[in-house]
Amino acid sequence: MANIIMESAAGRVRDFLFIFIGCAKAVASVFTRLLLFMAWFPVLVYGFYRIAVILWGSTTESEYYYFERFFNYTIDLYSLIIPMLAVVGVSIIVIFSLFKIGTIIWEEKKR
Structure with a gap:
């Protein structure tokens, strides 16, 4: 009897890991696409x-100043966004997994 329970528990854990x-x-996959967008957006x-600088002309002094400001802004913004994406990603994974597991349990109880 104990062997059947352990096999059932091991099967459940394997199923839950598969879902997770x-x-x-x-x-x-979604976050990889988002990070690729975050990498290419500042470049664009x-x-x-x-x-615009080539078409309308500008002094060489201000070009580097604006580039430096833009680069620093991008680094500051991404230093806030990337850790937040990690927290949000883990939260979404846990929530999706719990919903799928709950659905499986509910379907089994419904039978």
């Missing part, structure tokens, strides 16, 4: 800024 890993993969903004 599936949720983690889904959230990681600065590229458009350089095009």
